[in-house]
Amino acid sequence: MSQIFQAGSAFDVLVIGSGIAGLSSAVAAAEAGASVAVLERSSPEEFGGNTRWTESYLRMKNEHEVSDDFEELLVSNAGNNIDPNVIEATSAAYENWPDYVKAHGMPDPELVSTLSSCAGPTLQWLKTFGIRFDALPTYFVTAAAPRIMPVGGGLAMIETLQAHARKRGVSLFFHTTVTSLSRRDSEGWLNVGVATGDKAGESLMLRARSVVIASGGFEGNPEMMTQYIGGTARYIRPVARGGYYNKGEGIRLALALGAAPAGDFSSFHAEPLDPRSAAPEALVMNFPYGILVNKNGRRFTDEAPGPVDVNYDHISRAIKDEPDGIAWVVFDQRIHDVPNWKKSIRTDQPSIQADDIASLAQACGISVEGLQRTMDEYNAACSDGEFAPLRPDGLATRGISPVKSNWARRIDQGSYMAYPIIAGICFTYGGIKTNNCAQVVDADGRIVPGLYAAGEATGLYYQVYTGATSVLRGAVFGKIAGQHAAAQLC
Template sequence: MVDVLVIGGGNAALCAALMAREAGASVLLLEAAPREWRGGNSMHVRNLRCMHDAPQDVLLDAYPEEEFWQDLLKVTGGNTDEHLARFVIRESSTCRPWMRKHGVRFQPSLSGTLHLSRTNAFFMGGGKALVNAYYRSAENLGVQIRYDSPVDAVEMDGPRFVAARVGAERIEAKSCVLACGGFESNLEWMREAWGRNERGEWPADNFLIRGTRFNQGVLLKAMQQAGADIIGDPSQSHCVAIDARAPLYDGGIVTRVDCVSLGVMLNREALRFYDEGEDFWPKRYAIWGRLVAQQPGQIGYCIIDSKAVSRFMPPVFPGTKANSLPELARALGLPEENFMKTLQDFNAACRPGSFDHTVLDDCATQGLAPAKTHWARPIDTAPFYGYALRPGITFTYLGLKTNDEAAVHFDGSPSGNLFVAGEMMAGNVLGKGYTAGVGMSIGTAFGRRAGTSAAKAALAARSAHAAA
């Protein structure tokens, strides 16, 4: 019997496996994906949001605890557990030396991400390099790793973990860490969570999944049925507006289109529906997937002119280009009359100001609903560009309720040997909304804590058995 069983293969699972092994426990990690697709959504990450009170190598200036907390409070609208959120924030300030020890390397922010150079530490080689480094370190430390091993069920004795099942195989362990993601790739569950809208559409049918196809929510559902305490709204997720041409799965971060704050967003009726300049893009980009999901056909169109080009990270697919606004409307298949009226009204409402995309500037519209409160400039300089966007789901927020020991709860009480980390518990901190890099902060903090807690429980059980 192994001491600690880790179910999952992404950042949180790997952090748990490494910490448990460092604490002296024997560890088996089960990854549902084949080796070439290992790592879950962590393959696609870029950075980690980090608290720091002074400059640290790749991080500029300071990003103190209270500012991080206020940023999180704002994007979640207060729908967060402050104690657990502050635990994540404080852990983010001390984890990087440990990450380096396990082969993770950091680099300064590149052009297009300089606005994050104070708050976020970027991984050299991105998420794939981070995942590969952790797997190498885990193998070197003696963690057993099995691929193509989706766990179908978990055997419980009340609140205590007993065994996991992979097909007909039964795997016992003294303790277990659940870190196998949300349910975003389970279309049936997503349809159930979102339901039909007032137009009779199933919005989930038009969602694209930015990450892994293996996050089916099997064990999340199993734990619900086993009586675990659940937290979060099943319709809430890290939901980004991404290029409508992206693949159904694993498009990753390159499918994101980051020019929304520099232009206007229209629905398929060529009408604006929200303030594109509400706040800085890293704080508000993750609201746009949900906003687009609420539009007819779950599609939106970002319209910019040549003044915006080179001011945002270039997306992987080029935009639709036209030399006039009517030509662009026709190329995008939007109603030309509505399109021209919307753009003319917007241009007329823009008031002169000092444009500066690095601050909340004074370029705003006047007398227009919805307003654009910052970075509002007339869209009047050819060539013009349009990007069709659809909701891109990164991970869902419905999860297992936990505490700062990462224990799964049953009827308000923590399990003694079942722990949770990563996207399966992120809803404790993220009731809604998102800010860049915080998913990695949560996964790293709770992955490390879950591994420590699981090892402690397993080693205590081993000692008790030896004494008996």
């Protein structure tokens, strides 16, 4: 049950959000002896943010080691056209970086190195609460990176952590939203205004020695989505209910205090979502073996540049720029040559089926003429060659644009099938700048005393998501934030 607020209550550490980042912070701080409260806008039945609804893939070879490409990919996705002077400055010790470099929005090497080196120890810490990890089957038919995950997914992790938080005396407040946040006053307190369901329309003030912002991104806020993503945000929806609770207040309140922004505010992590389904993560991942067309029946992207786990993000995101922000994957009976292809379909809705292309187009509500012309052009561009469904096979189209780089076979063996796909949003990329202790850094490169951030509220990613790193980021820096905040009390 949710506890009841008392105005003026004071805590050593106040955590905003109860996903993997927030609960890791709360438990770590409580273990260190701090008095801790967690503020969560959702109900007790739906706590947990995005973590609750995901398998929580972790980009690790085993419980101790991250993937071999872990740091390389995070650094290579650090943004566009970075000033060489900034890059050179980061080769020095952090304390010697110029202030503007400390405040730069890129994921600096210190942050990436900390995430990589602390991943294994953080999993060992989580295991002490009874959370188990294993290399369980994923929904990817082809994959370029190893993944392990918690047994029971994200839900098992947050339920376990919440139970341990309660045992440690952490106060949990649900139906509660933070409305204001101050810097530390002369007595060392941060003042936090909250609105709670227990006191409708009433603003209450709390005090804390430290605050951890772990309230996620802004994918549940259409105003911020339109501001940062643009007009096509109208076509995007969260992949699961947890995203609707992420309204971006934590980010806005930190920026209002002078926090430096970080990450790519113009982009987001996308997944290919069946818009007909109400199920969480109703994904359609089989498009590398078919073609993607828009409502005009035209192809618009390379469906198969490589393994799907590397490429689904930017391919899904491209769909938002098509008419009405929707596409369809079209395939035929040859799909059955792909072993276990149905595991790539997570939607609970059936495929749209027809005996011929014209009927399929009509059933989908797309241009009959456009789809027939596209299919004729595509089939003519396919050539003979070895089809190898479980690895990139180089079986590419010839003479059409965009090219299909792998698994390009004629689609002419009816009956035909299609699924509609939109760009579902997992989380936004833009957020708060932090250092490797999860302390919030202001626009002048200085630490904001007592203010921490972890998880999706922080900026890390640019361009393309480095798969299976988000939950890991939340756990690692959530733990660091809680421990560091508690240590400052000594």
